[in-house]
Amino acid sequence: MAKGTPSINTNNLTAVQLMELDACTRCGECENWCPTYDATDKLPGISPRGKIKRWKEYMSKSHGLMASLFGPKQISDEEIQQFNDDLFQCTTCGVCGTVCEAGINTIELWESLRANLVKRGNGPYGKQSMFPKLIKEYHNPYMKDQASRLDWVPEDVTISDNSEIVYFTGCTAGYNQQILALATARVLTKLDVEFSMLGEDEWCCGSALVRTGQQHLEDTPREAARHNVDALKAKGAKKVLFACAGCFRAAKVDWPRLLNEELPFEVVHVTQFLADMIDKGKIKWEETINKTVTYHDPCHLGRHVGVYDEPRKVLQNIPGITFVEMDRIKDEQRCCGAGGGVKAGIPDLALGVATSRVTDAIKTKADILASACPFCRRNLSDGKDKLGADVEVEDVIVLTAKALGLSVE
Amino acid sequence: MSMEYFSGFTDALRITFVQMMIIAIIAIVIFLYGMILNMRKWGLGSTGYGLEPSSGSAMVFLKTLIAQIRSKGHGQPFLTTLVLDILLQRRILRRSPLRWFMHITMFVGWMALFIISLIMFAFEVLELIGFDANPAALRDMVSVPNDVFSYILLVGVIIAIIRRLFMTNVRENTIAYDSVLLVGLTLIVVTGFISDGIRNGTFWGLGLDYATAPPAALFHVVISLLFCIAYIPYSKYMHMLATPLTILANKGGE
Incomplete structure (x- = not known):
């Protein structure tokens, strides 16, 4: 200098x-x-x-x-x-x-x-520096084949070629936590919702790059946002459903900013969609879940965008569930520890935060710690394992599927 | 110059209006210079999220600030923010009622005394330029509110000092940047009470001779002008301007 x-x-x-x-x-x-x-x-x-x-x-x-x-x-x-x-x-x-x-x-x-x-x-820090290269080259951070994006789709799920409702799976649910994608697709099918998916045309939402300050590198997030928005438009999307809080936040906040334009479709988290279906009386539960459940607000769904009530409404509507709250909830919630690239860059720190959050849940004596984000689910599960805690970590969409009598295997 | 400041004093003891004006102007010049420097520093930022940095002009900052305040998006209306989050300081109340009480007493005391001083100054000027403004009558009229708001400010200052001295977490995290603000404020309040006490012969006069009233008043005024105005852009006092502007720019904050 x-x-x-x-x-x-x-x-x-x-x-x-x-x-x-x-x-x-x-x-x-x-x-x-x-x-x-x-x-x-x-x-x-x-x-x-x-x-x-x-x-x-x-x-x-x-x-x-x-x-x-x-x-x-x-x-x-x-x-x-x-x-x-x-x-x-x-x-x-x-x-x-x-x-x-x-x-x-x-x-x-x-x-x-x-x-x-x-x-x-x-x-950035540690492995976070790999994000731009991987996302640019593979269009997902897991080095997976784009052609296998829909490999998990079972025969009982029908995906339309074009539809006003499109389910944007996200890389984590699509490749690493397919139980979430499967649950979402089966729930939509069960509720007679016609929907389509992008398949290999779905690119990483770019959230990891924006959160880690790498949005300018080769313009990858903007390219990804452009590609995804155009692909969704081509599918005829009026409403795009997200079961991943990270992708939801990216589409809701980052994409319009990166593209400097309003999106031509509505961005909806699947819990918002389900809460609306409950209000309209379109959900008929078939199973009872006799458990005490507490809910962890994902940062990207809650504090970043303001969706707090809908996931709670879904959980509280499921027959048999006794719903309890942790001390720190909604806008004052404690993060699970996975966001901002910390899970990839500093896994020990992510685990430390996760154990604190799981401890919050244990204090409520809940049987299930629910969330609505694959990253939270993964990190809270790691925190639970570290503590050896007797609490199940599960996503709202999986509990919904079970309560609708659906298999998530 | 026939008009004299603090007309309640005898002719021999009066501090001239010219002296006050010179000090006030110097304070304002120092303040403005500091504000321009700060705005130029802030103006080195971009005009929007993710955009290229700017040239470092005060105008860039002002335009960016106004554009952000006026922009559409999530957040509450301007008036709601102004009343609830700036004047009533709701964000502090949500976090700590004690800290809110301390801060609101200092805010209300400080602002009220500042406004009363400005009004008294305006009356002096009106009298000077030939209007029958009667500043002496005004001074008598505002004597009680002056006392009330001074005590309100004093309460806030005392709480702040106690927090800094006796609350372990607060004390351990106190740095010079915080201390200077509190020391300055304490100095202003104490010298204000003493100079007023000497003039009126009350308890706060500490039994000092009436002849010391003018230099005491002058000292108080100089200290006040330096801390209240001149020193703002160069110290933690800057938060008095930057914090409300930040809250407005972020539409009440998250």
């Missing part, structure tokens, strides 16, 4: 976000809620307010009053690298923003800082 050149720049940060750094009153409320700060025994570098303070200081050293009078003060590469590594120990769950007394939009601030540091050459 040449002397006189600022150590940091403002790439990917908006003018308002730079002001937000000065809005932080350092009340420390974010530290009381941050799941990764908690899971790392309050490692100072991970503190949300600490990160804001550090970047604010970097801004002062590089672009503040003294820098404009006497030239920028250098920040060592080691210090910036440490900041980067701390920044990526965040699931971008956004609870810090919810409780922020200054109303700072922290989710977008962290994502923008990540993008800045990726451009600078510091980020």
Whole structure:
């Protein structure tokens, strides 16, 4: 770094976000809620307010009053690298923003800082750096064959070629947690919902790239968003169903922003769809689930988009279920630990947060910890295994399928 | 200059209006310079999420801020945000009633005293330019509210000091950036009470001679102008402007 050149720049940060750094009153409320700060025994570098303070200081050293009078003060590469590594120990769950007394939009601030540091050459973290290459090359992060996207579809499920309702499976449900895709498809079939799917024309939603600040690399998320939107349009989609909270958030928030246009179809999470069917009296339950169930709000479904009540309505409507709440729910929920690239980049941290969340569930004495996102399901299952806890982790759609008398095998 | 500030003093003890004006103007210039520097720094950001950075102009910042406040999208209406989240500070109340009480007393006390001071200043100026504004009568009229809001501010300051000194978590996380704000505020409040006490011969005058009233008042005014205005852009006082603007820009926040 040449002397006189600022150590940091403002790439990917908006003018308002730079002001937000000065809005932080350092009340420390974010530290009381941050799941990764908690899971790392309050490692100072991970503190949300600490990160804001550090970047604010970097801004002062590089672009503040003294820098404009006497030239920028250098920040060592080691210090910036440490900041980067701390920044990526965040699931971008956004609870810090919810409780922020200054109303700072922290989710977008962290994502923008990540993008800045990726451009600078510091980020992302660990295996997260594989995402762009894999998604660009395979159109999914699991290096799977696109042609096998629908291999799981059983004979009893009918998929239309074109339909007003399209089920967007998502890479995780389509390849690694096919029980969720199977349950969704069978539930829709059982409810006489005509639907189609994209099959090999379905590309990764791009969420992992945006969350880890890699959205600008080869323009992959924008390409994926363009491709998916065009493919969905070609299917005649008026309503697109998502059973994955990550894909749902990407389609609802990221795609319109990446494409700078309104989507020509409605983006609906499957729990919203089911809640609507319940309201219309179109669901006839066939089985009873005599269990106590608690519900974990996925960050991408709840805090990021605001869907809190519909998954609860579905669970509470299933015969036999006794529904109980954990202490931290809805917009104050504790993240499962999988988001923001943490599961891929820092699996131990993801597991630490998951055990905290499973512990929340155990306190309710629930038999089942339900969620509505394949990432939450996977990470909470890992947390349960680590604790050896006697609680079943399951997705709302699987419980729905069972209550409709459907097999998910 | 015939008009003199603090006309309640005897002629010999009056602090001239010119002195006050010079200090006020210097404070305002320092404040404006700092604000322009800050806005230019913020203006180095882009005009929207994911866009290229800008040139570092104050106008870029202002345009981006206004565009974001006016943009459609999720969030609550402007007026709701202004009343509930900025004036009534609902976001703090949701998290900690004690912190809210501390902050609202400081906010209300500070803003009320600032507005009363501005009105008194305006009356002095009106009198100066030839209107029969009667600033002395106004000063008597606002004497009680002045006292009330000063005590309200004092309550907030005392709670803040107690939190910083005796609540372990708060104390351990306090840095100079936080302390300077509180020290400045304490200095303003205490010097205000003392200078007023000397002039009126009350308990807060600490038995000091009446002749010390003018320099005490001058000291209070200088300190107030420096901390209330000049020092804002260079310190944690900046949150008094940046936080409400952030809440407005984010439509009440998440």
